[in-house]
Amino acid sequence: MAHEETGSPPLLAVEDLNIAFVHPGGETAITRDVSFTVGAGERVGVVGESGCGKTVTGLSLLGLLPKRTARVRGRILFQGEDLLTMSPRALRRRRGRDISMIFQEPMSALDPVFTVGEQLTETLRAHYPVRRKEARERAIAALEEVGIPSPHLRIDDYPYQFSGGMRQRVMIAMALICRPKLVIADEPTTALDVTVQAQIIDLLCELSDTTGTALLFITHDLGVVAETCSRLLTMYAGEVVESAPVDTVLRRPAHPYSSGLLRSLPGLSERGGRLPSIPGRVPAPSEMPAGCRFQARCPHAADGCEQGQPLRQLDRARLARCWRSAELTLPGAVTP
Amino acid sequence: MNASLTPRPSTQAAGVRADRVRVHFPTRAGTVKAVDDVSFDIRPGETFGLIGESGSGKTTLGRALAGLQPLTDGRLFYDGREPASLNRAERRRQRRDHQIIFQDPHAALNPRMTIAQSVMEPLDILGDGDRASRRRVADEALERVGLAPQIGRRYPHELSGGQKQRVNIARTLTLRPRFIVCDEVVAALDVSIRGAILNLFADLQDEFGITYAFITHDISVVSHVSDRVGVLYLGRLMEQGPAAAVCEQPLHPYTQALLSAEPLPLPSDQRDHRRRIRLQGEIPSPLNPPSGCPFRTRCPRAEARCAEQVPEWREVAPDHRVACHFAGPA
Secondary structure, X not given: OHHHHHOOOOOEEEEEEEEEEEEOOEEEEEEEEEEXXXXXXXXXXXXXXXXXXXXXXXXHHOOOOOOOOEEEEEEEEEOOEEOOOOOHHHHHHHEXXXXXXXXXXXXXXXXXXXXXXXXXXXXXXXXXXXXXXXXHHHHHHHHHHOOOOOHHHHOOOOHHHOOHHHHHHHHHHHHHOOOOOEEEEEOOOOOOOHHHHHHHHHHHHHHHHHHOOEEEEEOOOHHHHXXXXXXXXXXXXXXXXXXXXXXXXXXXXXXXXXXXXXXXXXXXXXXXXXXXXXOOOOOOHHHOOOOOOOHHHOOOOOOOOOXXXXXXXXXXXXXXXXXXXXXXXXXXXXXX | OOOOOOOOOHHHOOOEEEEEEEEEEEEOOEEEEEEEEEEEEEOOOOEEEEEOOOOXXXXXXXXXXXXXXOOOEEEEEEOOEOHHHOOHHHHHHHHHHEEEEOOOOOOOOOOOOOHHHHHHXXXXXXXXXXXXXXXXXXXXXXXXXXXXXXHHHOOHHHOOHHHHHHHHHHHHHOOOOXXXXXXXXXXXXXXXXXXXXXXXHHHHHHHHOOEEEEEEOOHHHHHHHOOEEEEEEOOEEEEEEEHHHHHHOOOOHHHHHHXXXXXXXXXXXXXXXXXXXXXXXXXXXXXXXXXXXXXXHHOOOOOHHHHHOOOOOEEEEOOEEEOOOOOOOO
16 A cells, blocks of 8 residues: 555545434444545555445545435544544535546536536636636646547537537546545446547546546446556445455455456356356345355355454455455466 | 247257348438448357447347337348248247347336236237246246246345346246347346356257347457357448457457457556557447448548448458458457
8 A cells, every 4th residue: 555655644544434324214324344545646446246335435435425314424534634524614625626526427417507618617716716717728728638629619518519438528627627636436437338438547547647646446347447446445235345456356356255256257257158156146234144244145154254254454455354365265367 | 829938949049130231210410320231140049249339229230130120221031031021920920039138127127017927928918828827937937047936926126136137038038039139138237147147148048049149338248158249330340250250359440449448357467468459539420420431530540441432341251251441450
């Protein structure tokens, strides 16, 4: 982890994040004791099946969960300050300027009745005292930076006049216009075609390299993580089950769930042969088993898995929530 | 006819041939050529993969293959015969033989019907056998796709995505189809369970001798399940051939770009030697496709000739066809 090597504190440190949704019948826990860090400029991928709590975790970092129904406990330290105890006003000052977000579906994240220029300058002017003219110039520069041709003309277009890939570029321009320290990208390429996805991935990596922006990349696609990130967090049933450098996980995953996800990728099996899969499904939040939450689907479950599983430190850079990690040799995407 | 789920001998699998098929949609802004002059054949008992990005016409072509979309021009042959030449009884038989399974397993099920009702519905419509025998076939089909018959009492919202897609497969199976169009059937499912559903398709093919047209945008899926593949771009076939040849030694620049764009879960030191082809821009509007070769506006090998001449659909190796003036290894 980058921050450990440099000795400086991480950009983002999430500690024991417990998110629950409150309803008339009580409370349903969505995540349990989620802890992780993101170093300055680091790119961290978050993977897991649908229903594992990836998106909810991402939204909670920006305080975007509904106040009435979501109960968020724990600490979200951004540059040492806890975002959860911060005043709404102070949080608003950081949101969009220091931390921003890219959503999966650019059409629903952009406002259809304002031009992209108006939306870009709104973000900028909300945080900095810039004049209208200068804001417009900065917005044109931001569109140019994300590879939109003739930005001085396109700035006055409405979102519907852009294609899917171009809209996602606009979203990226908007997320980066204030030069944030951290961008949370929730499935930013899932709605795009594969050739366009490749362009957007390249763009995100390039911009993160040049501006030093850290990325928290939420995706279900392990291929995308391998191409963009240096560290991988695997989430299962509301918990972080593994945290390790991407290359390490691809060779030697330490948690059976990470291994199962990797083995399920069809590109890794012999053409026409049997495809591995993970039997069963993610347990519903209301019916979480005691002990290891993955045990019912795990090919390596044994006596002892019914015990609660802490996230154990395996070596300097690796954590896994499985007491058998040390004795198991789990297959990854490639042979080591 | 008695309803049952007994396998047919695999020799009865259907062969499908598309001959210069066109499907055009007139709109106020002009004609959308969703499928334009596409020819290929699907051999009995094989899986024919159709790869394409959004706007390539793959879903329209799938609907045409399933008999749900009238052709603007061209002909489709099933077992060598055109639907128009069939009499009423034969056509009825053929409708039952040809089925389609859709992408969104939830949208394909009526939320107000129990699973058993949904699975029995095709047989109810055809009036096969009595109610008890239809129920038996439905249970058998559910069991065959790996679901307990008790699930029949439940409603779609109580099931997971994978279970719902199994229900859709079971419903199709009750008709004992010979040819199934699978339109993005695993796209809505988590990676962790895709394998199980794809294995199920393969098993059913072995057991019942079904021919598949497998439509997807996912190269790793199509490359894994298909015997032969066709690559679509803007309503036209760019390349077609055996899966191994097309996915490992693609000859068309578009196929090459598509394959190299697929993000691979490989460690950084094993990825660098891969040749990366990055396409500029996106697929043009089908309302106003480029002249000549439709891919030329994004093609790294395009020359003046590509704007003037539509490339010939030529066979460059046995059963390996390509539409490109400059086709060749990357």
